Amino acid sequence: xxxxxVAGTGYVGLVAGVCFAEVGHQVTCVDIDENxxxxxxxxxxxxxxxxxxxxxxxxxxxxxxxxxTDYKSAYEEADAIFIGVGTPEQPDGSANLSYIATxxxxxxxxxxxxxxxxxxxxxxxxxxDKVEQFIQDFLVNDVKVEVVSxxxxxxxxxxxxxxxxxxxxIIGTESKWAEELMQSIxxxxxxxxxxxNRRSAEMIKYASNDFLALKISYMNDIANxxxxxxxxxQDVARGMSFDNRIGSKFLSAGIGYGGSCFPKDTKALEYxxxxxxxxxxxxxxxxxxxxxxxxxxxxxAGKRLITFNGLKVAVLGLTFKPGTDDLREAASLENVPxxxxxxxxxxxxxxxxxxNFARVYPEGKHGKGSITYVANIEHxxxxxxxxxxxxxxxxxxxxxxxxxxxxxxxxxVYDGRNIYNVAEMQQSGIEYHSIGRKPASRIExxxxxxxxxxxxxx
Numbered sequence: 001x002x003x004x005x006v007a008g009t010g011y012v013g014l015v016a017g018v019c020f021a022e023v024g025h026q027v028t029c030v031d032i033d034e035n036x037x038x039x040x041x042x043x044x045x046x047x048x049x050x051x052x053x054x055x056x057x058x059x060x061x062x063x064x065x066x067x068x069t070d071y072k073s074a075y076e077e078a079d080a081i082f083i084g085v086g087t088p089e090q091p092d093g094s095a096n097l098s099y100i101a102t103x104x105x106x107x108x109x110x111x112x113x114x115x116x117x118x119x120x121x122x123x124x125x126x127x128x129d130k131v132e133q134f135i136q137d138f139l140v141n142d143v144k145v146e147v148v149s150x151x152x153x154x155x156x157x158x159x160x161x162x163x164x165x166x167x168x169x170i171i172g173t174e175s176k177w178a179e180e181l182m183q184s185i186x187x188x189x190x191x192x193x194x195x196x197n198r199r200s201a202e203m204i205k206y207a208s209n210d211f212l213a214l215k216i217s218y219m220n221d222i223a224n225x226x227x228x229x230x231x232x233x234q235d236v237a238r239g240m241s242f243d244n245r246i247g248s249k250f251l252s253a254g255i256g257y258g259g260s261c262f263p264k265d266t267k268a269l270e271y272x273x274x275x276x277x278x279x280x281x282x283x284x285x286x287x288x289x290x291x292x293x294x295x296x297x298x299x300x301a302g303k304r305l306i307t308f309n310g311l312k313v314a315v316l317g318l319t320f321k322p323g324t325d326d327l328r329e330a331a332s333l334e335n336v337p338x339x340x341x342x343x344x345x346x347x348x349x350x351x352x353x354x355x356n357f358a359r360v361y362p363e364g365k366h367g368k369g370s371i372t373y374v375a376n377i378e379h380x381x382x383x384x385x386x387x388x389x390x391x392x393x394x395x396x397x398x399x400x401x402x403x404x405x406x407x408x409x410x411x412x413v414y415d416g417r418n419i420y421n422v423a424e425m426q427q428s429g430i431e432y433h434s435i436g437r438k439p440a441s442r443i444e445x446x447x448x449x450x451x452x453x454x455x456x457x458x
Contacts (some may be wrong), residue, residue, distance in 0.1 A: 003025075003078050005081045005082070006020070007030050007071070008030070009030075011047060015052065015159045016152065018056055023189055024064070026064060028078075029065065029068070030067075030069070030070075030071045047324075049324065050159075071106050075107050075111055076110050081116070083118065085099040085100060085121055095127075104131050104134045104135050117145055118150045118182070125202040125272060126199060127202065129198065148173050148198070149171070149173075150169070150182065151202070156323065157323025166189070170205070171194070172195075172198040172201025182195075206269045210283050213286050214285075217285065219252070220435070222236065223253035223435050224293075224296070232436070254416055255295075255331045255435065256293035256294040258321070258328065262290075262329075263328075294334040298388075305386070309342060312344075313345065313385065313386050314380040314386070315332065315335075315336065315346050315380070315388050316390065318348060318357045318391065327353060336348075343368035346372065347371075347374050349379075349380045381407040382407045385409055385412065386410065387408065387413045401424050401425050404428070414433045415434045418434045
């Protein structure tokens with residue numbers, strides 16, 4: 001087993017560190033925030049992720065993982081140092097590599113033995129070459145340091161499972177020594193390893209994520225056309241899924257993708273192409289479709305209603321997907337400010353994301369509108385004039401159509417995740433708008449006769 005240091009304790013670094021400890025390696029996770037380190041030492045995860053906290057406690061008790069702000073002691077004797085810090089998007093779409101550079105210099109000034117520096121963070125093609133040169137420029141001791149590309153492919157909400165049961169491990173190396181050491185580090189996982197050069201590994205990450213983003217945007221584009229021609233996107237997706245050349249995953253239409261990967265990685269690859277004098281037309285199209293898709297329901301509702309001013313608006317789901325408290329690029333962040341500008345009184349429910357959202361939009365007045373965070377869905381729906389569903393949390397999926405009909409003042413529902421059966425919602429007397437399915441304008445009058453918008457009394 002090896003001594004492993006992990007720089008950064010976000011979704012990438014912390015999950016990687018805990019999983020390395022789980023298979024038997026000796027791991028030290030490094031973070032600059034002392035309070036965060038103390039929280040992790042107490043067995044509490046700073047991020048919401050299934051199974052993570054349990055494994056943190058188990059491996060900390062077993063002495064296989066520790067947390068520190070002392071990067072020098074963590075790096076100096078490590079066999080491999082994994083970098084899992086953020087590479088946030090900059091205004092022009094490029095990746096901010098300043099955190100990578102900071103860690104690289106700290107490593108160069110700390111290591112006292114031969115070691116690998118393994119970049120798990122998503123970085124533009126060619127970055128690892130620069131990281132290796134940067135480390136050489138600042139290296140204090142006469143030791144061998146090689147940089148490896150080892151991109152992660154975890155999904156938030158299932159990150160621990162995705163790491164321990166990955167479909168493949170990608171390693172990008174430039175020497176046999178580095179390749180063999182990486183193979184040995186990952187041997188306890190018993191997973192397929194794909195070994196390529198560094199630049200190919202970097203490109204595999206972007207090409208994979210951007211392909212999935214393309215798939216999502218394509219289905220959303222088709223869904224929008226389905227509405228216009230009377231087709232049902234869920235029937236279309238089901239028919240497509242039987243073709244093994246297409247597969248069944250990432251065919252669900254909705255209000256676009258979000259999170260820390262797809263939006264950032266599509267923009268970064270499109271930027272890289274422009275910097276090299278090439279236009280990635282397909283990726284650019286995916287970005288454009290996703291941008292428009294996020295406010296599709298708001299625009300639909302705007303055509304249906306005279307105004308949102310003074311209406312109680314229920315918002316179900318704030319995070320970009322269920323199973324995480326991450327708000328990055330969430331559809332709610334696009335729609336909530338639009339609703340507030342129009343004077344809506346929002347009652348928002350999210351089982352784990354409300355606290356993070358409140359840091360952006362504190363409870364209370366915001367211009368003409370207001371936002372209130374509620375602990376249960378019923379409170380959000382009670383007396384509401386309209387409901388928007390942005391995240392398909394289990395609590396939302398379990399709601400019966402009758403709940404909307406009974407609690408809402410006006411049963412007008414805009415579902416961005418196609419959770420419910422259209423016929424059942426209509427039969428319950430709900431005016432139900434989703435993505436790529438039979439529009440509400442085609443509902444027979446006998447099914448919608450009870451749907452009548454009611455404005456609050458002044």
